[in-house]
Amino acid sequence: MTEEDLRNREPTSDLRTDGGEDETEDAAADEAADSPAPGGVPPDDETPTWRERKERTTGLSRLTYEYFERSRYEDQQLREESDYVERDVLGFPYWPHEFTRNMAIVSFFVGMITFLAATLPPHIGAPANPSQTPAIILPDWYLLWTFGLLKLGPLNPELAILGGEKLMSDRVYGVVVNIIVVGFIAIVPFLNRGNARRPVEQPFWASVGVTGVVFAFTISLLSIKNLMPIAPHLLFDLTFILPPIAGCISYALLKSMRQGYMYDLNKRYYRLRPPK
Structure with a gap:
C-alpha cells in the first residue's frame, strides 16, 4: 500500500472513530434514561402496584x-x-x-x-375437691393400656393344689403381666435384626406390630369397661380375639404383596432377579 493511499484512508478512519464514539455516548445516555433513579428506586410511572407484586x-x-x-x-x-x-x-x-x-x-x-x-380449646372444669374421691379414676389416655393390664384378674389361675386358691393376688398378677408385656416390647428390637424399611419386606414382624397396636387399643378399652356400651364379658373376649385376627389378616395381605411389590418398587435400588 502506497503512502498516498494511507493519507487518503486516515480521514475515513477518523470519521469511523468519531461515529463509534457518538454511538457509544448515545447508548449510554439511553441506558441512563431507562435505569432507575439513584438508590434503586424506579420512576413513579414504572413502580408496580401492590396487586401486581402480589400476582408475581x-x-x-x-x-x-x-x-x-x-x-x-x-x-x-x-x-x-x-x-x-x-x-x-x-x-x-x-x-x-x-x-x-x-x-x-x-x-x-x-x-x-x-x-x-x-x-377446640380444652374444657377447664371445676377444681378438684381434696375431701371427696372421684367416682371414676383413670390415667392419661396413653397409659390406659397398662391400666387395662391391671384388670386381668379373671386370667389369674386358681391352682387345685392350693385348694382352689390363687397363687398371687390380682394386683400382683397385673404387675407381673405388665412386666412381661413391657419386657417383650423391649426385646423385640433384639429379635428382629433385619434392615427392612417397609412392612412388606418383613410381613411377620409387621404383623407382630399390628397385633401389638390392636391389643394396646383393645386393652385400653377394657380399662374403661364401665364407660363402654358393651357387655363386660364380650369386651373381655374381644380384647384377646381381635389382635390375633388383625395380625393374621395383615400378614396374609403383606405376604401376597411382597413378591411383586419388592421387585417393582425396588428395582431402582437393588439389583434383583425377577421373582419366581
Whole structure:
C-alpha cells in the first residue's frame, strides 16, 4: 500500500472513530434514561402496584412442590447413572435440601396443632375437691393400656393344689403381666435384626406390630369397661380375639404383596432377579 493511499484512508478512519464514539455516548445516555433513579428506586410511572407484586409472588406451597419435584428428579438421575451393586447410598446435603423438607413437615404439624388448639380449646372444669374421691379414676389416655393390664384378674389361675386358691393376688398378677408385656416390647428390637424399611419386606414382624397396636387399643378399652356400651364379658373376649385376627389378616395381605411389590418398587435400588 502506497503512502498516498494511507493519507487518503486516515480521514475515513477518523470519521469511523468519531461515529463509534457518538454511538457509544448515545447508548449510554439511553441506558441512563431507562435505569432507575439513584438508590434503586424506579420512576413513579414504572413502580408496580401492590396487586401486581402480589400476582408475581410465588407461594410457599408452590416453592415446596417445585423443590420436591426437583429433588425427586435429581435422585432418579443419580440412581440411573450409578452402577453400585448392593444399594445406592445417595442423598442430598442437609442445607438446604433436608432443612427445607424438615421445615415443611414441622410447619404442617405445628399449624395443625395450632388450629386444633384454637378451634377446640380444652374444657377447664371445676377444681378438684381434696375431701371427696372421684367416682371414676383413670390415667392419661396413653397409659390406659397398662391400666387395662391391671384388670386381668379373671386370667389369674386358681391352682387345685392350693385348694382352689390363687397363687398371687390380682394386683400382683397385673404387675407381673405388665412386666412381661413391657419386657417383650423391649426385646423385640433384639429379635428382629433385619434392615427392612417397609412392612412388606418383613410381613411377620409387621404383623407382630399390628397385633401389638390392636391389643394396646383393645386393652385400653377394657380399662374403661364401665364407660363402654358393651357387655363386660364380650369386651373381655374381644380384647384377646381381635389382635390375633388383625395380625393374621395383615400378614396374609403383606405376604401376597411382597413378591411383586419388592421387585417393582425396588428395582431402582437393588439389583434383583425377577421373582419366581
